[in-house]
Amino acid sequence: MNKPLKFTFRFHLTYRLLALTIAVLVVLSCQQKDSTSSTFGMVIHGGAGTILKKNMTSELEEAYSTKLTEALSYGYNILNNGGSSLDAVETAIKILEDSPLFNAGKGAVFTHSGTNEFDASIMDGKTLMAGAVGAVKHVKNPIALARLVMEKTPHVMLTGEGAEAFAKEQGVELMPDDYFFTERRWKQLQRKIERGKKNTNPSKDKTTTIKGLEFESSSMGTVGAVALDKAGNLAAATSTGGLTNKRFGRVGDSPIIGAGTYANNRTCAVSGTGQGEYFMRSLVGYDISVLMEYRGMSLEKAANTVVMKKLVKLGGSGGVIAIDKDGNVAMPFNTEGMYRGYVDRDGKVIVKIYRE
């Protein structure tokens, strides 16, 4: 009777080990599946332009890096806790708007008349709803106002004093002019006005102005964020103070849906920074999306095609950050540098400034 018993015991042991192995494999496979279904991610930018290491101090580098990391971490934390991509991009942008380092919110450049005017937009990739504000003053966080336009009105874009009246009606935080005063931006305006005065050949200047925009690094610093949340929803947001010394209520690409900002759950979310007029004429955000949708390109190929080929051919400089519905990330730029950062698949924050 011993032999059969031993056999049975051995069989049971083998059987149990096999069952355990299968169970472990099933659990691991489920985890793998769960980890795929909860792919999420975030990318931000703080402007593209003539950003050269030789012109930077290590203190300034550190300041930019710290602020970008902070914005990314707050946004990523929202996503990690199951929050929405809209909340993540709005939170990240607000942090950058509240910093004097970037050309948005507090750190915005001055217009010709010495005021600060903001453009911002946000888009929900799930519903294709969007909100934007153009040429608004006194609003502490233009991106929050853009989101209210999306969620509380039937409109996409509100501008000027009207948008500020809407902000008051919604109880949005308004700030006095001096909140937006930064010594650095004021000096940039004075230098630009002085250079304008020194130009004694207005006709020559006009030709130059018409043929090619002089986009100085002083105007750079538009901020943007894109995110994919655990529910698979994409969102994009962009905020800017526009161009130093700008006149005539000029509005750039940042508040234009499809140009500076675009999100669509079928494809990707994009935020742009650079020579706004070229982004508007090229429909940069939407073009990246439709190159994926209509041409079957990957996010990386679509973003590179638009930023490194099509924009360059038209004469426009700048960059974009983008994330697709699978969590892939792209950050192409055709300028010397772009303040940018993302969180990798292990949750590690990566921040970069220059070309690599």
Add this chain to the structure above:
Amino acid sequence: MNKPLKFTFRFHLTYRLLALTIAVLVVLSCQQKDSTSSTFGMVIHGGAGTILKKNMTSELEEAYSTKLTEALSYGYNILNNGGSSLDAVETAIKILEDSPLFNAGKGAVFTHSGTNEFDASIMDGKTLMAGAVGAVKHVKNPIALARLVMEKTPHVMLTGEGAEAFAKEQGVELMPDDYFFTERRWKQLQRKIERGKKNTNPSKDKTTTIKGLEFESSSMGTVGAVALDKAGNLAAATSTGGLTNKRFGRVGDSPIIGAGTYANNRTCAVSGTGQGEYFMRSLVGYDISVLMEYRGMSLEKAANTVVMKKLVKLGGSGGVIAIDKDGNVAMPFNTEGMYRGYVDRDGKVIVKIYRE
């Protein structure tokens, strides 16, 4: 000797007839070729919406038809004489802006505060240059100002008082408020304000407003023109007074490049009219262009896909006029009617209002 002579004569006659036939065919073929190489054309619209025959008088029908024919004829004449598509669309739009019949220029609807605010844009398909103005007042022909933005500044979009300051600097014709006063539009505003007051359930109203825009026929009447000139250059232009009773500096799709207006020599020129917010979120103009470029669709198929399928799916109503680089024309609309017209290949003006 007679027989051979007769034969020779007959042979000569047959030969001559044959030569003549060949010569005629060659001339005809050359003419055909010449006519193809100088293909040109023009399409215009005067707004889409709830335009029903039962609500129209024959006098009003006649008035719309006459004005659309006049605008088309002037524009087409420019093209026929070798002029540019940009001149043709600007001229046609100016004629419609100067008429009290359409919601643009003189006939613009009133904002909530009883003012008139205009949006307009123009795009050159050859260079992809574009100009737009948003929320401008007092400008007699907003389309002419949009063209000046394109040609005299490095910008694409100027808004509000800034755009009016630019208009003054450029010597553009400004008009006092009463020039834009029309009894019909004033009554429309009063009716809409009264209806707003009668609504005693603001929360319900808010939900309605947020979920779906009430675009009344009173707000319809945006005007647009697209043209292909003999040099093969496409152009598009759109002008509007926006929505009756609009507030907060709302800007719609008409001044947004890629939404209400788009032109690209590689594909087509498009001008839209309808629920602007849906056109902005759908990038209607650019989408038609890229469906042709990336998907190889014909103009007709691309325009139908966007207006009759994609817009409808999103819940947006309206229509577009479009012309492609080969002179093909499309005018789809998903509303009851659209004031529209084109010139056919024989130079005959065709104007239509209702569905057919």
